[in-house]
Amino acid sequence: MHLVMIGGSDAGISAALRARELDPGADVTVVVADAYPNFSICGIPYYLSGEVARWQNLAHRTIADLEAAGMWLRLDTTARRVDVPAHKLLITPADGREELLGYDKLIVGTGAVPVRPPIGGLDGPDALGPGDGVHLLHSMGDTFAVMRTLEQAAPASAVIVGAGYIGLEMADALTVRGLAVTQMEQLPEVLPTVDPQLGALVHAELAAHGVEVLPSTTVQAVTRNTSGQPGRLHVHATAADGTAVTRAADMVLVVVGVRPDTALAAEAGATLGVKGAIAVDTAMRTNLPGVFAAGDCVVTHHRLLGQTYLPLGTTAHKQGRVAGENALGGNRQFAGSLGTQVVKIFDQAAARTGLRDHEAQPAGFDPVTIESQADDHKAYYPGSHKITMRVTGDRPTGRLLGMQLFGHKNAEIAKRVDIAATAIFNGMTVDAVSDLDLSYTPPLGSPWEAVQMGAQAWVRATQRL
Numbered sequence: 524m525h526l527v528m529i530g531g532s533d534a535g536i537s538a539a540l541r542a543r544e545l546d547p548g549a550d551v552t553v554v555v556a557d558a559y560p561n562f563s564i565c566g567i568p569y570y571l572s573g574e575v576a577r578w579q580n581l582a583h584r585t586i587a588d589l590e591a592a593g594m595w596l597r598l599d600t601t602a603r604r605v606d607v608p609a610h611k612l613l614i615t616p617a618d619g620r621e622e623l624l625g626y627d628k629l630i631v632g633t634g635a636v637p638v639r640p641p642i643g644g645l646d647g648p649d650a651l652g653p654g655d656g657v658h659l660l661h662s663m664g665d666t667f668a669v670m671r672t673l674e675q676a677a678p679a680s681a682v683i684v685g686a687g688y689i690g691l692e693m694a695d696a697l698t699v700r701g702l703a704v705t706q707m708e709q710l711p712e713v714l715p716t717v718d719p720q721l722g723a724l725v726h727a728e729l730a731a732h733g734v735e736v737l738p739s740t741t742v743q744a745v746t747r748n749t750s751g752q753p754g755r756l757h758v759h760a761t762a763a764d765g766t767a768v769t770r771a772a773d774m775v776l777v778v779v780g781v782r783p784d785t786a787l788a789a790e791a792g793a794t795l796g797v798k799g800a801i802a803v804d805t806a807m808r809t810n811l812p813g814v815f816a817a818g819d820c821v822v823t824h825h826r827l828l829g830q831t832y833l834p835l836g837t838t839a840h841k842q843g844r845v846a847g848e849n850a851l852g853g854n855r856q857f858a859g860s861l862g863t864q865v866v867k868i869f870d871q872a873a874a875r876t877g878l879r880d881h882e883a884q885p886a887g888f889d890p891v892t893i894e895s896q897a898d899d900h901k902a903y904y905p906g907s908h909k910i911t912m913r914v915t916g917d918r919p920t921g922r923l924l925g926m927q928l929f930g931h932k933n934a935e936i937a938k939r940v941d942i943a944a945t946a947i948f949n950g951m952t953v954d955a956v957s958d959l960d961l962s963y964t965p966p967l968g969s970p971w972e973a974v975q976m977g978a979q980a981w982v983r984a985t986q987r988l
């Protein structure tokens with residue numbers, strides 16, 4: 524059995540590792556467009572900030588580790604075309620010659636590419652690019668380009684276009700590096716994946732660390748600054764009321780989301796689904812015989828919403844593992860995402876899992892969201908922090924639908940959202956969360972865990988409604 528994976532990031536490598544784990548005799552080849560298989564691109568902001576000293580440290584596993592697991596790595600090799608009936612993949616290694624690689628089963632893990640928004644100066648023959656200090660950020664190649672700008676051009680200021688989680692992590696990273704950062708976001712509040720009430724707390728944390736935050740601001744163009752004033756670039760934007768906003772900066776980072784990289788699969792005849800991602804069933808099968816797909820290039824099966832597109836590293840790992848097992852003839856199902864995610868912004872963290880009101884309503888729920896606060900551990904023990912929670916439940920059934928949290932980075936926000944994710948995954952009611960037997964000691968928690976206090980606040984408030 525010869526399995527071929529296209530893509531050497533979370534999905535492709537997870538698939539390869541699972542296949543080798545299940546069948547040490549399986550012949551597994553991973554075709555990777557660059558030379559950086561199994562790198563934690565989630566860690567890029569922490570290398571760029573200087574907190575992770577060496578880019579090599581971002582490797583989940585080294586090339587030697589991967590080879591020791593028994594996979595063949597074809598690095599700097601691009602998959603060009605899939606001949607589905609012949610079970611052959613056309614690849615071009617770095618030297619440019621074409622080669623046909625036969626496979627029994629193929630797993631497509633081509634991931635996502637960063638969105639290039641329609642901003643003047645980013646496209647066309649005179650487009651500004653890394654050499655001018657204008658960057659997109661997704662791959663290790665992008666990372667090296669940003670690092671070159673940081674080290675060689677020694678920028679004093681940056682404009683970040685976009686205030687999603689990557690934009691926020693980069694605002695933190697560049698501030699830690701000593702740059703003056705302006706963050707522009709076209710939506711009314713930063714971190715639009717949480718309710719604006721929590722977004723406002725994130726906004727305050729950015730401002731407290733000197734980041735100039737400009738929400739409701741749409742960037743129109745980036746140009747070279749020829750005025751002789753500081754800042755080699757000008758960013759031209761428009762505020763919600765139509766006022767022109769211009770900032771000078773030495774570098775510009777455009778991080779406005781990703782889109783699935785599906786050209787190869789689509790050309791081979793793969794059906795596309797939500798947001799143009801490759802349609803797969805929960806076994807990660809595409810419509811093409813012998814072809815599986817996983818990760819940021821595929822639609823996401825969501826436990827509460829059905830099909831959506833929610834590209835996340837945690838999901839890519841799980842889907843890759845399922846694809847690797849099933850490509851060997853297994854019958855594993857991807858159990859579905861809840862979009863659980865967390866981000867650190869300076870000294871605070873924000874997290875969410877499940878649904879917010881506007882997502883739950885179209886899915887047929889009658890959602891109510893109640894905000895409350897609780898201490899992360901007994902307030903009498905030094906170092907306690909308030910956690911702000913927003914619990915979303917379904918009014919008629921009491922089912923827990925979602926939870927959002929904001930609090931200090933040491934307040935276990937990530938693991939607390941995971942309690943909620945586990946409860947939602949298992950279809951629990953908000954009320955039943957209080958029955959969970961959770962741990963307690965005063966320096967680390969409370970007899971009623973904060974998440975349980977949030978659940979109780981929801982039950983109290985909805986009893987009154």
Ligand SMILES: Cc1cc2nc3c(=O)[nH]c(=O)nc-3n(C[C@H](O)[C@H](O)[C@H](O)COP(=O)(O)OP(=O)(O)OC[C@H]3O[C@@H](n4cnc5c(N)ncnc54)[C@H](O)[C@@H]3O)c2cc1C
Nearest residue numbers: 530531532533534556565602633634635818819835836837
């Ligand atoms: C800065 C940053 C921070 C992030 N932080 C988080 C986080 O904190 N938590 C989280 O859950 N997620 C995070 N993510 C998202 C997460 O990294 C992605 O969801 C995950 O990497 C997706 O993995 P993937 O394998 O599907 O695709 P990708 O990581 O996009 O990898 C695609 C792979 O396919 C290869 N490839 C593409 N086309 C070809 C071809 N034709 N031939 C050969 N190879 C090809 C690429 O070289 C690459 O190896 C972050 C992403 C970024 C950029």
